[in-house]
Amino acid sequence: MSVWRGWLPCVGFALLAVVGLVVAGSQSITLRVLALGAPSESQIAILHPHGAVCEGPVTSPSPVRDVRIFGASTGGRARLTVDVQDADTHRVLASGNLEALPAEIGAAPTAIEHTAQLKRAVPGNRRLRICLTEAVNTFSLEGSSAINPKVEMTGKTKGEEFSLVLLGDKRSLLSSLSTAFTRASLWRPSWVGSWTFWALAIGLLTTFGLGVGAVASAAADDEEQDRAAS
Amino acid sequence: MQRSVPAAPERGGLRRLAPPKSLAVLLVVVMLVGLAWALVVPPWQSPDEIAHFAYTQTLAESFRLPGIPGRPEESSDQSVADAAVGAGPGTFYPQSAPPDWNRSDYAAYLARERGAHPPSKSNGGGGNPASSNPPLYYLFADVGYLIDHSGTAFGRLYAIRISGVLLVLLTTVGGWLLAGETLGRRRLPQLACAAVAGLLPMNTFISTSVNPDALLIALWTLALWVGARVINHRARGWDVLALCALTASAILTKATSYALVAPVLLALIIGWRRRPASERGPALKPMAAAGVVLVVPVLGWLALAHSLGRAGINSIPSSSGASASGASPPARSVNIRQFLSYLWQFYLPRLPFLTPFRSTRQLPVYDIWVQQGAGTFGWLVVYLPQWLYTAAAIAGAGVGIAAVGLLSRLHIRKHLALLAFFALTLLALLVLLHVSDYLSIINGDGQFVQGRYLLPVVGLLGLAVGLIVRATPMPARPSACGLVITVLLAVQAISLAAVVQAYYL
Numbered sequence: 001m002s003v004w005r006g007w008l009p010c011v012g013f014a015l016l017a018v019v020g021l022v023v024a025g026s027q028s029i030t031l032r033v034l035a036l037g038a039p040s041e042s043q044i045a046i047l048h049p050h051g052a053v054c055e056g057p058v059t060s061p062s063p064v065r066d067v068r069i070f071g072a073s074t075g076g077r078a079r080l081t082v083d084v085q086d087a088d089t090h091r092v093l094a095s096g097n098l099e100a101l102p103a104e105i106g107a108a109p110t111a112i113e114h115t116a117q118l119k120r121a122v123p124g125n126r127r128l129r130i131c132l133t134e135a136v137n138t139f140s141l142e143g144s145s146a147i148n149p150k151v152e153m154t155g156k157t158k159g160e161e162f163s164l165v166l167l168g169d170k171r172s173l174l175s176s177l178s179t180a181f182t183r184a185s186l187w188r189p190s191w192v193g194s195w196t197f198w199a200l201a202i203g204l205l206t207t208f209g210l211g212v213g214a215v216a217s218a219a220a221d222d223e224e225q226d227r228a229a230s
Numbered sequence: 231m232q233r234s235v236p237a238a239p240e241r242g243g244l245r246r247l248a249p250p251k252s253l254a255v256l257l258v259v260v261m262l263v264g265l266a267w268a269l270v271v272p273p274w275q276s277p278d279e280i281a282h283f284a285y286t287q288t289l290a291e292s293f294r295l296p297g298i299p300g301r302p303e304e305s306s307d308q309s310v311a312d313a314a315v316g317a318g319p320g321t322f323y324p325q326s327a328p329p330d331w332n333r334s335d336y337a338a339y340l341a342r343e344r345g346a347h348p349p350s351k352s353n354g355g356g357g358n359p360a361s362s363n364p365p366l367y368y369l370f371a372d373v374g375y376l377i378d379h380s381g382t383a384f385g386r387l388y389a390i391r392i393s394g395v396l397l398v399l400l401t402t403v404g405g406w407l408l409a410g411e412t413l414g415r416r417r418l419p420q421l422a423c424a425a426v427a428g429l430l431p432m433n434t435f436i437s438t439s440v441n442p443d444a445l446l447i448a449l450w451t452l453a454l455w456v457g458a459r460v461i462n463h464r465a466r467g468w469d470v471l472a473l474c475a476l477t478a479s480a481i482l483t484k485a486t487s488y489a490l491v492a493p494v495l496l497a498l499i500i501g502w503r504r505r506p507a508s509e510r511g512p513a514l515k516p517m518a519a520a521g522v523v524l525v526v527p528v529l530g531w532l533a534l535a536h537s538l539g540r541a542g543i544n545s546i547p548s549s550s551g552a553s554a555s556g557a558s559p560p561a562r563s564v565n566i567r568q569f570l571s572y573l574w575q576f577y578l579p580r581l582p583f584l585t586p587f588r589s590t591r592q593l594p595v596y597d598i599w600v601q602q603g604a605g606t607f608g609w610l611v612v613y614l615p616q617w618l619y620t621a622a623a624i625a626g627a628g629v630g631i632a633a634v635g636l637l638s639r640l641h642i643r644k645h646l647a648l649l650a651f652f653a654l655t656l657l658a659l660l661v662l663l664h665v666s667d668y669l670s671i672i673n674g675d676g677q678f679v680q681g682r683y684l685l686p687v688v689g690l691l692g693l694a695v696g697l698i699v700r701a702t703p704m705p706a707r708p709s710a711c712g713l714v715i716t717v718l719l720a721v722q723a724i725s726l727a728a729v730v731q732a733y734y735l
Contacts, residue, residue: 010712017720025727031735037316037330039323070326113325147319147327163326173727173735180734183331187273187315187339189378189385196269203262204723210259211425211715218252218417219708225416226704 007216014208025174030115032068033124033168034060036151038161040070040112040142045155045162047080047134047141054154055162056129057087064122066167067096067130068115070142072103078139080132082116087127094118100139112142115167130164177201252421253406256715260402260428263722264395268438270726272329272733273387274317275608276439277680281360282368283387283440284308289365290372290379291352297540298355305354311383314339321609324732331734343382351383360442362541364531366482367442390440397444398437401688402428404451408689409696411458412648416700418711423696425711427451427688429718431605431725436682442484443682449480450686453490454655457497461647464509465501467516473497474524481528485543486683489658494524496654500647562672564665572668589677596623602681605725610680612732614725633694636701656687 036058045053067082078100083092096116103112122128132141143153143162153161181197188196249257274280284304288296291305304312312318314335320327330336342348374393378385405427409420427433437444453476459469477494480487498517505513535542574580575587576594590597596619604622605614637649663679670678695714702710 007708007712009709010716013709013712013716017716021720021723024724029731029735032328035326035328035331037319037327039319039321039327040325041319041323142326144319144327147316163323165326173731176735177730180730183329183734184270184272184730186331186333186336187311187329187384188269189381189388192269192388200262200266200269204266204719204726207259207262207719208716210255211719212712214252214255214259214421215418215708215712215715217250217255218421218711221250221252221417222704222707 007212007219010212010215014212018205018208022174026172028170028172029176030066030167030170031176031179032165033062033064034058034166036161036164037147038144038163040163041144042142043071043140044143044160045141045153046074047078047132047139049134049136049138052131052133052155053141053162054085054129054131055151055164056085057127058130058151058164058166059127060122060124060166060168062124062168064094064118064124064128064166064168065170066115066117068113068165068167069098069132070112070163071100071114071140072112073100074138074140075102076137077101078137079135080114080116080139081135082118083131083133084118084122085129085131087129090129093122093126093128094120113165128166132162249403250417252417253403253424256406256421256424256428257399257402259715259719260399260434261395263429263434263719264398264438265392266726267434268391268395269388270729271391271435271439271607272317272320273315273384274312275320275324275329275733276435276441277609277682278359279440280304280308280312280317280321281358282371282442283390284354284358285360285363286368286371286375286390286440287351287386288355289368290375292355294355295361295365295538295540296355297357297361297538301356302354303356303358305351306349307351307383308354310342310349311339311387315384322611324608324611328733340382362543363442363484364482364535364542366479367445367484370445371440387440391438394438394440394444397448398428398434400448401433401437401451404448404455405689405692408451408455408458409693411455411462412693413696413700418707419696419700422699422711422714423689423692425715425718426692426695429715429722430685430688430691431607431722432603432682433685433688434722435605435607435725436685443685445483446480446487447685447688449476449483450487450490450655451689452476453480453494454652454687454689457494457651457655458648460497460501461504461651462644463501464504465498465513465517467513467520470498470501470517470520471523474520478524478527482531486659486662486686488543489662490655492658493651493655497651500651504644504647562669564669565672568672569665569668572671573664576664587671589671594677598677598679598681599684600626600681603684604681605721606681607725607729608732612728614721614728618721618724629691629694629698632698632701636697652690652693656690659684659687 047053064084067084080098082096082098084094085092096118098114098116100114141162143160146159146161151161181194184197185193285296287305287308288294316327316330320329371390374390375386378389402424406420406424409423413419433447437447453473456469456473456476460473463469473494477490480490502510502513502517532542571584572587575584580586588594600623601619602610604619640646663683667678670676699707699710
C-alpha cells in the first residue's frame with residue numbers, strides 16, 4: 001500500500017501539468033495569415049521623415065487585422081503610418097500606426113518586429129499593397145533580396161523586399177492547432193497529414209499517464225526488491 | 231554509489247531480453263515525443279541540417295565523401311526542395327520567413343519532382359561545413375535515407391529524422407543502464423536517470439534532426455555505462471572490448487569524441503589495477519586486443535582522409551592556419567593568460583582589468599550552457615519563455631549542489647574511482663569545447679560553442695538526478711521520480727508549442 005501512497009502524488013503532478021498546459025494554451029495569439037517570405041536579415045531602406053515605401057501586390061487568404069514589419073529607429077522614437085491599399089487602385093482600405101525605438105546591439109530577432117493594428121479589418125482574397133510612411137524620425141527597414149518575383153517594392157533599389165507579415169484574428173493556441181497542423185502537413189512524406197499531428201498531440205497527452213504508469217511499475221519493483229531483501 | 235541494497239533478481243530465458251516494465255513504458259513515451267519532434271520541426275530547420283543532409287545524400291547516392299571539387303554543396307534535388315519550402319531564407323528568421331504554407335506551391339513542387347526530368351539527387355557533393363566530419367553517423371543516416379529513396383527529398387529527410395528516434399531510445403537505455411551500474415539496480419533512480427537522458431527537449435530535438443550529434447550522444451551515454459562496468463567489474467574482457475569499440479565509434483562519428491580517450495584510458499587503468507596482482511598480466515592481452523579495436527579504425531579513417539586530401543579532424547583555426555578557402559591570415563595560437571581570462575569571463579562577471587571577451591549578451595554560461603542547453607530550437611532562434619530558462623538555471627544549480635553534497639559523503643575507493651571517471655569525462659569535454667571556442671573567437675570566427683555540445687554527457691545529468699531520487703526517503707521516492715518525469719514532459723510540450731508557434735502560426 002505504501003507504493004500506492006508513494007506514487008499517488010504523481011497523478012496529481014500529471015493532472016496539474018495538463019491543466020497548466022491547457023490554461024497556457026488558452027491564451028490568445030495573433031495568427032499570421034500571410035508571410036511574404038523575405039527574411040529580416042539586413043537593412044534594405046532608411047525611411048526619413050515623410051519618406052514612404054510601398055510593397056505589393058500581396059493576397060491574403062483571410063481577413064487582415066494587423067501588419068507586421070521589421071526594423072528599428074536609428075535614433076529617437078520612430079512613428080510610422082501603415083496604409084493597406086488596393087493594389088490596383090491604390091485606394092487606402094485601412095490604416096494603422098506603430099512606434100519603434102532603436103534596437104539594442106545583439107537583440108533577439110523578435111525585438112525588431114513591430115505590429116501596426118489596423119483601424120478596420122481588410123477582407124481576404126484581395127490584391128493589396130502595403131505602404132509605410134515615417135512621420136518624425138528615421139527608421140531602418142529590414143528585409144532581403146527579392147524572394148517573390150511578382151512583388152515589387154517601390155521607391156528603392158529594385159530586387160529587394162522588406163519583410164512583411166499580415167496578421168489575422170486573435171485566437172488561442174489550442175484553437176489554432178488545426179491551422180498549424182494543416183500548414184505543418186505540407187512538405188512532409190506522402191503518408192503525413194493533419195491527422196498525423198493530431199494523433200501525435202493525443203499521444204503526447206497520454207505520455208503524462210504513461211509516465212505515472214512507469215513510476216508505479218518502478219516503485220512496485222523496488223518495493224518487491226526491498227521485501228525480498230528483508 | 232553502487233549496490234548498497236541487493237540487486238534485482240536475475241531473470242531467466244527470454245525474459246532476460248525483455249526490458250523491465252517501467253523502462254518499456256518510458257521507451258514508449260520517448261518514442262512518442264521523438265516522433266513528434268521528428269515531424270513537427272520544418273525541413274532543414276535544425277542546426278547545420280542542410281549540410282548534414284547533403285553529406286548523407288552524397289554518401290548514399292555516389293558512396294563518396296563531400297568535398298568533390300567543382301561540385302555544388304547541395305544536389306539539385308535538395309536545392310529545389312530547399313527553395314520550394316523557403317528553408318534557406320527562413321533559417322534564422324522564422325518570424326519573417328516561416329516555411330511556405332501555400333498548398334499550390336507544394337503541388338507545383340510535386341509536379342516538378344514527378345515530372346519527366348526530376349532534379350538530380352547525385353550532382354551535389356561539394357565542400358560543406360560538415361565535410362570534415364567522419365562518416366559513421368552519415369552511414370547510419372543513409373539507412374533512413376534509402377528507406378524512402380524513391381520518394382521526395384522531404385520523404386528522405388523525414389525518414390532520416392524518424393530513424394533518429396532509435397538513437398534517442400538508445401540514449402534512454404544507456405541512461406537506465408548507467409544508473410543501474412552506478413547506483414544499483416533500483417528502478418526509480420534508474421527511471422529518473424533514463425528519463426532525463428531521453429526526455430531533455432534539446433536532446434530530443436537534436437537526436438531527431440539530421441545531425442551526427444544524435445549518434446554521438448547515444449554513444450557517449452553507452453560509453454559512460456560501459457566505462458562504469460569496466461571499473462566495477464575489474465576490466466572484464468568483453469567490457470573492455472565494448473568500451474574501446476564505443477570510443478572508436480564515437481570518434482568516427484565526430485572529432486569531439488577524442489575527449490573520450492583520456493577518461494576511457496583512466497577507466498581501463500582503474501579496472502585493470504583493481505584486479506588481483508596475479509590476474510593483471512594475463513589481462514593485458516585482451517586489453518591490447520581491445521586497444522587495436524580502438525586505434526585501428528581511427529587510424530584507418532585518418533589515413534583515408536589524408537589520402538583523399540581532406541581534414542580527418544574538424545579544423546580548429548590555430549591548428550589549420552587557414553580557413554576552407556585557404557585565404558585567411560595566419561591563425562593566432564593559444565595564450566594561456568588570455569585563455570584563462572576567456573574562461574573567467576565565460577563563467578563569471580568580468581573583472582575591471584580583464585580585456586572584454588564576451589561573445590553573448592549575458593554571461594556565456596547562462597546564454598550558452600543554460601539557455602541553449604535547456605532548449606533553443608530551430609537554428610537557435612526559437613526560444614522558450616524566459617521564466618523557463620531561469621527555472622532551468624535554478625534547477626540545474628540545485629541538482630549540481632545536491633549531487634555534490636551527496637557525493638562528498640562517499641569514501642569507498644570504488645565509488646571514488648567511478649567519480650574520477652565521470653569527472654574526467656566532463657572535464658575533458660569542457661576543455662576541448664572551451665579551447666575550440668577560445669581559438670575560434672581569437673581568430674575572428676566568432677563563438678563556437680553551443681549548448682547542445684554538452685549533450686554527450688546528458689547521462690551524467692541523469693545520474694545526478696538519479697542520485698538525488700535514490701537519496702530521497704523511500705516513501706517519497708516515487709513522488710520525486712514522478713515530479714522529474716512530469717516536469718520533463720511539461721517542458722517538452724511547451725517546447726513543441728514554441729516550435730509550432732514560431733513556424734506555423
